[in-house]
Amino acid sequence: MEEVDLIIVGGGVVGLACARETARPGRTVCVLERHPRLGTETSTHNSGVIHAGIYYPRGSLKAQLCVEGREALYRFCETHGVPHRRCGKLIVARPEDDDARLLDLLARGRANAVDDLEIVDQAFVARLEPAVAARAALWSPSTGIVETEALVRALHRDASDREAITLPAMPLIGGAVDDGGAWLELRTPAETIRTRAVVNAAGLYADEVSAMLGGASFTIYPCRGEYAELVGVSRGLVTRPVYPLPPLSGEHLGVHVTPTTWGSVMVGPTTRYQADKRDHEADRLPVEAFVEPTRRLLPTIRAQDVRAGGTGIRAKLSPDPAAFSDFLIERDTRQPRLVQAAGIDSPGLTACLAIARRVSTLVDEVLR
Numbered sequence: 593m594e595e596v597d598l599i600i601v602g603g604g605v606v607g608l609a610c611a612r613e614t615a616r617p618g619r620t621v622c623v624l625e626r627h628p629r630l631g632t633e634t635s636t637h638n639s640g641v642i643h644a645g646i647y648y649p650r651g652s653l654k655a656q657l658c659v660e661g662r663e664a665l666y667r668f669c670e671t672h673g674v675p676h677r678r679c680g681k682l683i684v685a686r687p688e689d690d691d692a693r694l695l696d697l698l699a700r701g702r703a704n705a706v707d708d709l710e711i712v713d714q715a716f717v718a719r720l721e722p723a724v725a726a727r728a729a730l731w732s733p734s735t736g737i738v739e740t741e742a743l744v745r746a747l748h749r750d751a752s753d754r755e756a757i758t759l760p761a762m763p764l765i766g767g768a769v770d771d772g773g774a775w776l777e778l779r780t781p782a783e784t785i786r787t788r789a790v791v792n793a794a795g796l797y798a799d800e801v802s803a804m805l806g807g808a809s810f811t812i813y814p815c816r817g818e819y820a821e822l823v824g825v826s827r828g829l830v831t832r833p834v835y836p837l838p839p840l841s842g843e844h845l846g847v848h849v850t851p852t853t854w855g856s857v858m859v860g861p862t863t864r865y866q867a868d869k870r871d872h873e874a875d876r877l878p879v880e881a882f883v884e885p886t887r888r889l890l891p892t893i894r895a896q897d898v899r900a901g902g903t904g905i906r907a908k909l910s911p912d913p914a915a916f917s918d919f920l921i922e923r924d925t926r927q928p929r930l931v932q933a934a935g936i937d938s939p940g941l942t943a944c945l946a947i948a949r950r951v952s953t954l955v956d957e958v959l960r
């Protein structure tokens with residue numbers, strides 16, 4: 593039977609970032625990914641926004657790791673040639689929106705050490721984004737966009753350069769404890785591998801992976817986000833992410849427009865909890881549902897400027913759309929050889945390198 597020091601379950605941005613961070617001479621690190629290609633689940637089905645860290649409760653892991661991870665991600669993208677743009681973002685207030693809500697966001701961001709935020713007027717917005725309707729806005733210069741597929745490839749390359757091994761098309765299907773807890777045995781369809789530590793970075797399936805390995809019991813609630821896209825010349829109407837004020841109803845950020853590094857413009861995502869973790873397409877919203885929210889930001893948009901786009905499924909730790917749930921990053925309470933990196937919904941893309949640093953410290957504890 594193969595023996596390794598560390599197995600990371602999941603080859604998305606979190607698992608791959610953990611692989612490059614934990615790999616070191618004399619330690620065998622192995623990533624199991626059930627799909628034939630890396631990063632094909634949530635890591636490449638999202639808005640591709642490098643978030644500044646404005647929205648999350650002060651002191652939460654999301655707030656800390658977003659701010660820390662954002663700067664680490666910009667450095668990584670520069671060093672590894674990953675297409676990205678530090679283009680800034682506008683959160684716009686319409687005539688009927690209360691200034692208190694902009695001020696509240698400004699205060700929340702500052703509490704999280706996002707120290708470059710500014711409230712700006714209509715003239716400032718018009719200079720940056722002439723097609724956007726706004727009475728005022730919160731300007732976040734450190735927000736950006738990144739090409740997610742290129743990020744996955746670069747993380748994989750860097751992890752491989754540090755001699756972490758990735759095994760695609762290799763699902764974890766079961767586990768057992770061996771030698772009075774000194775080893776975990778991880779079963780795949782091809783072989784059983786003995787390991788001294790496991791990182792659970794299985795995204796939507798982190799609850800199932802935790803259960804397979806005798807770890808803590810929790811539930812991942814899949815929450816679908818749907819997108820539309822702007823077509824034709826309307827794609828030239830925005831050059832940076834433009835968001836509305838977050839709806840008063842809850843945690844999600846409101847349907848926004850986000851240009852990509854390759855020139856398309858996404859509209860969305862919406863928010864809908866569903867039972868199925870795999871279902872990206874059933875009961876899709878009609879494309880018309882995106883027209884009005886887009887017009888609130890870009891008033892000249894017509895119905896024919898919008899077509900259906902992709903979807904992504906968030907891995908949420910709470911079934912309540914209005915409740916805040918933090919990342920779960922800890923050494924497991926029931927299975928001491930297991931480190932959880934679960935409930936990694938937004939801003940997990942932004943935070944992946946900072947999450948990996950936390951995970952790496954916990955892995956060192958397990959392997960000590």
Ligand SMILES: Cc1cc2nc3c(=O)[nH]c(=O)nc-3n(C[C@H](O)[C@H](O)[C@H](O)COP(=O)(O)OP(=O)(O)OC[C@H]3O[C@@H](n4cnc5c(N)ncnc54)[C@H](O)[C@@H]3O)c2cc1C
Pocket residue numbers: 601602603604605606607624625626627630631632633634635636637638639640641642643762763764765793794795796797798801816817818861903904905906907936937938939940941942943
């Ligand atoms: C609609 C939407 C918009 C978002 N927008 C943003 C954004 O703009 N900015 C941002 O920072 N974040 C955003 N996010 C969040 C971000 O995409 C996620 O936080 C991030 O991709 C999580 O990465 P991951 O590696 O944990 O998950 P995943 O990419 O899902 O990776 C987990 C991997 O584990 C594998 N796996 C599962 N079970 C097993 C098993 N038994 N054996 C082997 N492998 C297994 C899966 O196949 C998968 O590849 C968004 C998310 C969504 C859904």
